[in-house]
Amino acid sequence: MSAPVRRRLLLGALSFSLIAGCAQPPRPASGAADHWSGRLAVQVEDAASQSFSAGFELQGSAEAGELTLFNPLGNVMAQLQWWPGQALLRNGGEQRRSTSLEALVRELTGSELPIAALFGWLKGEAVQAAGWQADLSALAQGRLTAIRHTPVPQTTLRVVLSL
DSSP: OOOOHHHHHHHHHHHHHHHTTTOOOOOOOOOOOTEEEEEEEEESTTTOOEEEEEEEEEEEEESSSEEEEEESSSSSEEEEEEEEEEEEETTTTTEEEEEEEEHHHHHHSSSSOOOHHHHHHHHTOOOOOOTTEETTGGGGGGGEEEEEESSOOOOEEEEEEEO
16 A cells, blocks of 8 residues: 555544544433533542543432443443432443442442532532532533542542533
8 A cells, every 4th residue: 555545544544533532422402400411530549540531411319310421432331320229330231230329430430429419519519528629610611620639549520511
């Protein structure tokens, strides 16, 4: 294959990758007050410096709700549903049930996240969560940052909402 043909193929593949990386999951038509979508990222500052990011749709409340995570192409990566005393994680072809929503969130994201506080933060409420400090100053622009300082390792949660 000649160099110009290879360059064109490489440029085409690069262009496709950039366009695919910008894809967002479809937003539901419902204008429900307890529904959010956008992108989220979790970074855990441990020896392995783990990070996780995905598109998301979150609906419901801390008591009963659903979180769906999407890859950059908009395909469902995982779905988490919960209701009093029960939680269900669908990840690929696997399903896992637990009485602990926190355990399934940790399995999914690599860190414990304050789900009850997150619902409050997304509504603009300065809800307290043990060890977490939330910055709601940019929520009007669709941005939320929360940092867990204790217990270690430090964990950062960033949310960018689709407005």
